[in-house]
Amino acid sequence: xxxxxxxxxxxxxxxxxxxxxxxxPDDLLVTxxxxxxxxxxxxxxxxxxxxxxxxxxxxxxxxxxxDVESKNSVWDFLDKSLELHKAPLLGMYMQLGPQCPLxxxxxxxxxxxxxxxxxxxxxxxxxxxxxxxxxxxxxSCKSLKILRLSHKVLVDLPxxxxxxxxxxxxxxxxxxxxxxxxxxxxxxxxxxxxxxxTREKDDNVKIFTVKAPYLLDLSYGNYMSDDDExxxxxxxxxxxxxxxYLDIADYSGNSWSIENTPxxxxxxxxxxxxxxxxxxxxxxxxxxxxxxxxxxxxMIVCFSTIEFSRLTKCKLFPNxxxxxxxxxxxxxxxxxxxxCCQKTNHQPPIASMWWSQSISDPxxxxxxxxxxxxxxxxxxxxxxxxxxxxxxxxxxxxxATISLSTLKLEDEDITMKELKAIPRVSITSHLFFxxxxx
Amino acid sequence: xxxADMAIIKPEMMMKSYIWLETTDGSIQQVEQEIAMxxxxxxxxxxxxxLGAGSSKNCAISLPQRVNPAMLSLILDYCRFHQVPxxxxxxxxxxxxxxxRMDTKRLCELASAADxxxxxxxxxxxxxxxxRIIEGKTPxxxxxxxHLPDDLTEEEKLEPxxxxxxxxxxxxxxxxxxxxxxxLKEREKLKGKEVEERVDExxxxxxxxxxNGKDHKVVKTSKSKKKNKKRKEHKNKVSHNLHSKQQGVQIxxxxxxxxxxxxxxxxxxxxxxxxxxxxxxxxxxDGMDPVLKEMLDREVEDFARRLNSSWVLSSxxxxxPVHFSINGNGATRRLTAFQVMLGSLILLMxxxxxxxxxxxxxxxxxxxxxxxxxxGTEGGDEWFDLSxxxxxxxxxxxxxxxxxxxxxxxxxxxxxxxxxxxxELQLCISELELL
Numbered sequence: 001x002x003x004x005x006x007x008x009x010x011x012x013x014x015x016x017x018x019x020x021x022x023x024x025p026d027d028l029l030v031t032x033x034x035x036x037x038x039x040x041x042x043x044x045x046x047x048x049x050x051x052x053x054x055x056x057x058x059x060x061x062x063x064x065x066x067d068v069e070s071k072n073s074v075w076d077f078l079d080k081s082l083e084l085h086k087a088p089l090l091g092m093y094m095q096l097g098p099q100c101p102l103x104x105x106x107x108x109x110x111x112x113x114x115x116x117x118x119x120x121x122x123x124x125x126x127x128x129x130x131x132x133x134x135x136x137x138x139x140s141c142k143s144l145k146i147l148r149l150s151h152k153v154l155v156d157l158p159x160x161x162x163x164x165x166x167x168x169x170x171x172x173x174x175x176x177x178x179x180x181x182x183x184x185x186x187x188x189x190x191x192x193x194x195x196x197x198t199r200e201k202d203d204n205v206k207i208f209t210v211k212a213p214y215l216l217d218l219s220y221g222n223y224m225s226d227d228d229e230x231x232x233x234x235x236x237x238x239x240x241x242x243x244x245y246l247d248i249a250d251y252s253g254n255s256w257s258i259e260n261t262p263x264x265x266x267x268x269x270x271x272x273x274x275x276x277x278x279x280x281x282x283x284x285x286x287x288x289x290x291x292x293x294x295x296x297x298x299m300i301v302c303f304s305t306i307e308f309s310r311l312t313k314c315k316l317f318p319n320x321x322x323x324x325x326x327x328x329x330x331x332x333x334x335x336x337x338x339x340c341c342q343k344t345n346h347q348p349p350i351a352s353m354w355w356s357q358s359i360s361d362p363x364x365x366x367x368x369x370x371x372x373x374x375x376x377x378x379x380x381x382x383x384x385x386x387x388x389x390x391x392x393x394x395x396x397x398x399x400a401t402i403s404l405s406t407l408k409l410e411d412e413d414i415t416m417k418e419l420k421a422i423p424r425v426s427i428t429s430h431l432f433f434x435x436x437x438x
Numbered sequence: 439x440x441x442a443d444m445a446i447i448k449p450e451m452m453m454k455s456y457i458w459l460e461t462t463d464g465s466i467q468q469v470e471q472e473i474a475m476x477x478x479x480x481x482x483x484x485x486x487x488x489l490g491a492g493s494s495k496n497c498a499i500s501l502p503q504r505v506n507p508a509m510l511s512l513i514l515d516y517c518r519f520h521q522v523p524x525x526x527x528x529x530x531x532x533x534x535x536x537x538x539r540m541d542t543k544r545l546c547e548l549a550s551a552a553d554x555x556x557x558x559x560x561x562x563x564x565x566x567x568x569x570r571i572i573e574g575k576t577p578x579x580x581x582x583x584x585h586l587p588d589d590l591t592e593e594e595k596l597e598p599x600x601x602x603x604x605x606x607x608x609x610x611x612x613x614x615x616x617x618x619x620x621x622l623k624e625r626e627k628l629k630g631k632e633v634e635e636r637v638d639e640x641x642x643x644x645x646x647x648x649x650n651g652k653d654h655k656v657v658k659t660s661k662s663k664k665k666n667k668k669r670k671e672h673k674n675k676v677s678h679n680l681h682s683k684q685q686g687v688q689i690x691x692x693x694x695x696x697x698x699x700x701x702x703x704x705x706x707x708x709x710x711x712x713x714x715x716x717x718x719x720x721x722x723x724d725g726m727d728p729v730l731k732e733m734l735d736r737e738v739e740d741f742a743r744r745l746n747s748s749w750v751l752s753s754x755x756x757x758x759p760v761h762f763s764i765n766g767n768g769a770t771r772r773l774t775a776f777q778v779m780l781g782s783l784i785l786l787m788x789x790x791x792x793x794x795x796x797x798x799x800x801x802x803x804x805x806x807x808x809x810x811x812x813x814g815t816e817g818g819d820e821w822f823d824l825s826x827x828x829x830x831x832x833x834x835x836x837x838x839x840x841x842x843x844x845x846x847x848x849x850x851x852x853x854x855x856x857x858x859x860x861x862e863l864q865l866c867i868s869e870l871e872l873l
Contacts, residue, residue, distance in 0.1 A: 019585045020546035021568070028553050031561065035569030047577050048586045052594070060645075091645055120645045146645060168646075 022050045030057050038062055042081050056084055060091035060120075061113075065099070073099045082109050089113050091120035100127040111135040117143045119165075124150035124172075131175045139163065139188070149174050155181050161188040170196040175203045186212050193217065199224055211239040219247040222254065258284050266290040272319065282306055294319050295326060304329040312368075313339040320345070324386055331362035338368050343375040344383060344405075361393045370398045376405040379415050388422050397426040403434040457484070458498035461507050466498050469514055476517035478556040502554035509551035512544075516560055538567045542583055545571075 021029070033041045033055055041055040063078045075096055092113040096106065106125060113121065114137050121144060125132065133156035134149070140158070145165050149155070150172035157177065166189045176182055182205055186192065194217035195210065201224065210218060218240060235255040238246075243261050247268040250256075258281055267288050271278070279302045285291060286306050290313045295303060297320040304326055308314075311334045316327065323345050331337065372390050377383055391400060402419060404412050416433050424431070455471040459480070475481045483499045501510065519525075519533050540548070549564035572580055581588060 019587065020543050020550075021584045022586060024546060024550050025553065028549060028561070028565065032549075032565045032568045032572070035566045036573050040573050040575075043577060044572070044580070046590060046594070047580055049589045051586070052590065 022048065026054070026057065029054050030059070033058055034060060038081070039066075039077060042077075042084075045084075053086070057087040058085070059087065059089060060093075061085065061089065062093040064093070064095040065097035071099055073097060073101060073104075075100050075104045078109065079104070082112065087116075089116040089118050091122075092118055093120075093122040095122070095124045096127060098126050098128060100125065102127055102129045106132065107135045111137055114138060114141045114144070119143050120146040122146075122148045122150075123153065124148075125152040126150075127152055130154075133177075139185075148172065155185065157181050157184055161185065163189045165191065167191055168194045172196075172198045173200045173203075176205050179205050179207060181205075183209055183211065186210065190214075195219070197221065206234050207237060208235070209237040209239065211237075213240075214242050215240040216242055217245040217247075218243060220250065221248075222250040222252045224252045256281060260284075262287070264288050268292045270294050270317075272296070278302070289313065291315070293317065295323065296320055300326050304333070306333060308334045308337075310336060312336055315341040315343075317343045318345050324382060327386070328362070331364055335363040336368050337364035339371040339373075340369060341371075341373040341375065344378060365390070365393045366395050368396060369394045370396050371401075372397065372399075373401040373403070375403045377402045377415070378405050378407075379410075384418070387419060391422050391424045391429075391431075393425060394429075395425055397424070397429040399430045399432060401432040401434060406435060458493070458495050459510065460498040460500045461505055461510055462501070462503045463506065465507050466495055467507070467510065470518075473514055473517045473521055476521045476557070477513070478558075480555065504547075504554040505551040506547070508544075509547050512548060513551060513555065513557065513560065517557075520559070534563055538563055542568075542571060546584075 024032075029051075033044065036044075038055075038058075038061060041058065044051045044055055045053070061082075063074050065074050073096060078094065078096075092110075094106070094109070096104070100106075104127070106123075110121070110123065114135070118141065121138075123134070129152070131152040131154040133154040136158040138144075138147075139161040140163070142162075142164055144163060146168045147163075147166060148168075148170035150170075151174065153174045155171070155174055155176045161184060169189065169192055186195075186209075189212070192212050192215055195212065195215055196217075196219040197208075197210075198221040199208075210220070218238065220236065222236070234252070235257060236250070237257045237259075238261075239259040241260055242263055244263050244265045246261070246264060246266070249268075249270040251272055256278070261284050264285065265288055267285050267290065269281075269285070269292065272294060278299060282299065282302050283306060286308055287310050288308070289310055291308070291311055292315040293303075295316055295318045300320055300322070308330075314330075314334070314337065316323070316330070318326065320326070323342075327342055331340070369390075372394065374383070374387060377387070387400075387402065391397070404415060406412070412433075412435055419433075420431060456468045457471045457474045457480070458466055458468055459474060460466045475484065479502070480499060505513070516537060519537075520530060538545070545564055545567055549561060549568060552560035552564060571583060575583070580586065
């Protein structure tokens, strides 16, 4: 008798022990659920008593449209599930696509989330109605650290705004109530460090002023196509003394103004259209460490004269005809250049006079250039001469990478052999080739 | 072992320092100190209790209960690999992927043990592995895999799932359930159930890395990584991505206790690393999401269908799950699980003072539904022929026609009130007759 009961006990124990996962602490179960897509996580409600409210303790909720084609929006799921969610919320990600119903009360849940101590809010709305303004509590949320608003959002500020914790702000194609909105917004974010803005259509702001005393990163993308040549009076004004990282992609042709930026270190400058006042801009980049640039004809003259005394890495995308010339003069102006990447142009380059006449080689070639990359090598004589020049004069060179353009080259193998045959002054250097197939 | 061997071993052992660890079952192990110290909990113990701790068998560091010897050796293997500084991130990732391949039971134990030792990277790794197991499976499958007890009542099961399904037809039912849900919640509150106040102070980077991990498109942690698309196709509307400085927006909160002892979150590292590599499209591609999402949708539908049938069978009453034909005339029409669910949930309202009799039933167009217990009226049992009730797919409230004139008002009242709740009703569908 004792034996059988023992056996039974053991069996029961074994069965009880089988459910390992439920014995994990709540924290851990929530951690597990965090990595599960929200719909699945919410479905765990019906697994067992232990799991019933586990997902409602998730600190981060991610609602995304699962299928752009379908007529059903994630809004339905969102609306219902948020009624069940109780715990403090750390992060809320709401992405509502074009199929979002027009009567959806998005503000309600945003307000609820903000009330629960939200630190991260990513809100994207693409419904077919007009841009909607968000609850006013958004602009006085003490806990908010990261905010991203996208598309059909109207930035309409209450009279008192204060976002003491906001560090990262991203405004994607939103509409502003008026010019003042943006200024007031930025001035109420005392610790704002990073800002990203994209603009697509007219957003009620003519003079886009970015004025933030502690801003470190700024990314600005203006994709408004002002096709007409007339001056629309739009411009971008940057007044950020602490800025270290600047990324500008501006295809609108608007004018600019940039105030002192003594700390600028990295600059990405993709401006294709003719600009007024870019001289000043380019000069403000003279102390940067990294530069990525589209070089247009108009910029050349100015560009060739700037002394980039601290530049160590650069990437140049020429949109002009004598890129080779500009490259060589550039090399002369960059004594500390370590890493240089240059893309060729479709136009046949005009061979530079510099190296045929040069008295001395650029300083960087003899002392600092370690990596050189040429993109879209087309095998033209001038290009080959350039490669030869670099390889034969860069004493410190470690790697040279040539990306072969399959469009222009007939036989890659021959090209590669040719280039490999060039005598390199730096014996330890490696020559790499990149081709587009493989 | 010969004496010579002993002589060789000893000097080696003298070079490394060892720590003694004791698991709750009494067994004591000797482990290289640098490996053991990779676990924050052990590290703290040593630092707190001074140098003497763990230095000999007698004062071995006792490990938490959730760490059994098998798990300990696994964890130590993990630590042994990762504490070597020279490994590349790719190497670590490859190792982790192999390491985590084990059966579910061990995975749970591992997660538990790692959690008690506060080894956050391993906790993350095992949690994610468990998450992958849960993802895309029906609740039944999950219960089977993890041996979960099926201890929820039927009402508890049915209620939330319906609410979470994104089908406009469910809205029809949801309004009825809204009150019931409130009731249940209130009851829970009365029972004194508290939802823990978890104020989670996490750093900005942690949040971003989490979001980046979940969202393929929000990719950008490395500043120096630029997308080619902006340059070449400048006419495209490209939205900038959220990014965080690689050099660390060092706003690490003071109370970032949830980050654990090991400062480098490998999840973060992974994200940052995978973006460092110059992939053309710059996406963090785990390749699982869209596929699993599709699977999930199918599974949810499957589950709903299965739930409906199994529920009906288990309810102990003889009901046959019959599909509700939207057209009302039984026309052959492919039904989705949602329609089935819809049909199966003729809703019940809860009286404050009455235990709800919960009967979800699927009703065929030609069937009758018995409605009883109407408040405020004589009540009694009335039969209504549901073939007269046609639910229009897109709209609610339901329309009905051909209802006998003397019953029309009543039916209208019943149906409209069930949707709009001007007063509470209890509908009890107790018998079903197929015509």
